[in-house]
Amino acid sequence: MASLYDGSIQRVIDDFSKLPGIGPKGAQRIAFHLLSAAHDDVQALAQDILDMRERVRFCSICGNVCEADICPICADPRRDHTTICVVQEPKDVMSIERTHEYRGVYHVLGGAINPMANVSPQDLNIASLVRRMQNAENDDNADSISEVILALNPDIEGEATTTYLSRLLAPVGITITRLASGLPVGGDLEYADEITLGRALSGRREV
Amino acid sequence: MASLYDGSIQRVIDDFSKLPGIGPKGAQRIAFHLLSAAHDDVQALAQDILDMRERVRFCSICGNVCEADICPICADPRRDHTTICVVQEPKDVMSIERTHEYRGVYHVLGGAINPMANVSPQDLNIASLVRRMQNAENDDNADSISEVILALNPDIEGEATTTYLSRLLAPVGITITRLASGLPVGGDLEYADEITLGRALSGRREV
Numbered sequence A, B: 001m002a003s004l005y006d007g008s009i010q011r012v013i014d015d016f017s018k019l020p021g022i023g024p025k026g027a028q029r030i031a032f033h034l035l036s037a038a039h040d041d042v043q044a045l046a047q048d049i050l051d052m053r054e055r056v057r058f059c060s061i062c063g064n065v066c067e068a069d070i071c072p073i074c075a076d077p078r079r080d081h082t083t084i085c086v087v088q089e090p091k092d093v094m095s096i097e098r099t100h101e102y103r104g105v106y107h108v109l110g111g112a113i114n115p116m117a118n119v120s121p122q123d124l125n126i127a128s129l130v131r132r133m134q135n136a137e138n139d140d141n142a143d144s145i146s147e148v149i150l151a152l153n154p155d156i157e158g159e160a161t162t163t164y165l166s167r168l169l170a171p172v173g174i175t176i177t178r179l180a181s182g183l184p185v186g187g188d189l190e191y192a193d194e195i196t197l198g199r200a201l202s203g204r205r206e207v
Helices: A007-017 A024-036 A039-055 A090-099 A127-138 A156-172 A194-202 B007-017 B024-036 B039-055 B090-099 B127-138 B156-172 B194-202
Strands: A080-087 A104-108 A147-150 A175-178 B080-087 B104-108 B147-150 B175-178
Touching: A007 A024, A007 B039, A024 B039, A024 B090, A039 B007, A039 B024, A039 B039, A080 A090, A080 A127, A090 A104, A090 B024, A104 A127, A127 A156, A147 A156, A156 A175, B007 B024, B080 B090, B080 B127, B090 B104, B104 B127, B127 B156, B147 B156, B156 B175
Parallel strands: A080 A104, A080 A147, A147 A175, B080 B104, B080 B147, B147 B175
Antiparallel strands: none
16 A cells, blocks of 8 residues: 555554554554544553563573563462473463363473474574473472473474474483374364374274 | 463553454464564554654644644645545545545545434534635635535445535535446446446446
């Protein structure tokens, strides 16, 4: 779209167009919404964005986003610190927390191995995961780790990272598991792709 | 979605969820994008939002958004000040400008008559439109107005506003026109709804 608006409106439209999932039409709609919204709400939006950048850091144990040195999950003594669930992104932690099925702790890699995008194992929080496991083994006061769950995305990058990590961690000698592949609940057998259906078949369980 | 993030991230997600066209998942994606984006870009976004609210006002002639007392279009002597195109929103001005077919000036109503949403003619910039036409008639130095084009949305509210304005302005005795209804260019006769096709038929032109 040609930039025909007076300076400051166009700058806001351009800024919002750069955000993921917002196109030029959506950015224009948001700009006019902000022009007519309550002044306090607009002030709060700008301030909250700056606050977030100011306050948010990464947990020194698991690499999740938080506002303290250690995230609320790592700091929680009621969690099971002997089980570590390895995920790609902080939002994956939230997805697993929402299931209410998991009481262990996490390790956030910050991505997956992707040679096409120049993401190698050195760019991920893998060294800190290995260090965490070594500390657990050597320090008598620390909880020993009994299981590492690899909960990466079921796509090419996630699979590559799962393979890499399972080989890397195998010598440590603890249980390494991965999420089950299979039919999504509520799905239809007819519309499942061959790979998913194959995985569901090979991973069948006794009822 | 449950709010599980530490304070400042969740506040940004909540703020963005309130914007038009952004859901909770999209807001979460934007929050994490802003966490990993360049610091200057994030600072610029927050500052641009505040700047826009600070600077943008309404043109004292046409009601369009601008940063001066009079908008660039009203201030431009090369525009045809004898033709006024009446639109609902500032973004409609941009839509018409992009056609490069119109050289007149505008009048922005700020909405359309909508009894369901409690928008009555008093809530719109209609008094200023009438005053503008009276000034043009009485003041010998001002350009007289030769045509008013009603370019409102072809929906119920737009039609109601078009009818209201055409009755209100009829006594002034100048030409009042409205945008043509008909088939969209590139459309298919088969998929046109009956009302649109009926309008296209009744508004047929000699080739």
